[in-house]
Amino acid sequence: MPTIKETAVITGANRGLGLEFVRQMLNSGYKVIATCRQPDDAEELYQLAGSGSLTVLPLEVDDPHSVDSFIKAMDEQPVDILVNNAGVMGAPAQDIDNMEVNLWLKLLRVNTIAPFELTTRLLPNLRMSDRPRVIAMSSQMGALNSNGEGFYAYRSSKAALNKVMQTLAIQLAKEHIIVCPVLPGWVQTDMGGKDADISVDESVKGMMRLLENLSLEQSGQFLTWHGTQHTW
Template sequence: METVLITGANRGIGLALARRLLTDGYRVLATCRTPSAAAELAGLAGTGDLEVLPLDVADAAAVDGFAGVLAGRPLDVLVNNAGVMGGPRQSADDMDYAAWAEAFAVNTMAPLRLAQALKRNLLQAARPRVVTLSSQMGALSRHSPGAIAYRSTKAAVNKAMQTLALDWRAEGIVVCPVHPGWVRTDMGGPNADLDVTDCARGLAALIAGLDLSRSGHFLTWEGEEHPW
């Protein structure tokens, strides 16, 4: 049985992916900021091998210390899912710099920091994979206005993950940033294209098949190449 850790698993894509991977037979370590408030996540306990653990990914000390929580346990898959938009004011003429910094901590630095913290656990797995939820909104090849904070944090995490993939290739750790589609969640809103269950099904298939041949690629939830 493979073990997968998902951040921000209390709602949205993280919750749907936890549900899906439990059904698929993974041991799921589901992290969230406030487990006591994560009733829907806790309700998945009957469907498979679920452990709910507290983790605020913006808390650097907590992330660094998370290796202690998982001490000695192999980790097959790390899913960096937790993400924030960066606040409502992020246009060319009106930027909330504090919210941008917070988004950078959550969307960009936390995925690398958590991967580093859990590297020993990943190295104990037969086919270790780090999957980081990025966004097409961070693709430099797309020319769309607005959302400067969100776009730049996702562009930056793409570069961080591309480089991490190269740096860890020799040790056999697969690293991919993934665009999950435009998904109906609190973040994606009600008009988004994709149901969260369909997104989770695609991500689960991608996670199951991912190997070093695709490490360092920017992929979609359907396993296709996404232009950088």
């Protein structure tokens, strides 16, 4: 069994990228605090418990009461890495002639505001680390040089996330807290679909290498899963 070296918090850990982050981090010796909305239904997540130090906590990132309970449960727990992975794509009704405004608000709450809130609420825990790092899963669809149509709610929520993470990075640099939005690539998940470019395993391996080598000089950059800087 590898020696436990750091503690990571992963949101949306019951499937896709989040679940793979848990698997690879446990195998690499991290202590992992995994969150999801319904832990009782997260069978695949609990199956990983035997491979390392895993704690599963309930967290619905857009529910203030759930966030409060999670922060209370974290108490004096140091956090070295926060992976803001929880996010939603939303329904197809995101076009000029078919926009659900309430859906738009939901996506902004989950994809943009929740990563900010969770990061700031966990600052006391991050400050206990010798090398605190925060990443948030972004998207090419949130880059202003992306010229696709439709999906206004999703695109804008990820573009706003990029700016929020960049601003946090600037403000927290004096405390040596590294903050970056990260592009995981077009990944073969429920959201990305089976025709996506890369596997979940490949994407997370790249982001694990990124987290291992992330420096304060890179804080605030929009980085890709293989460690290069992406155009905003």
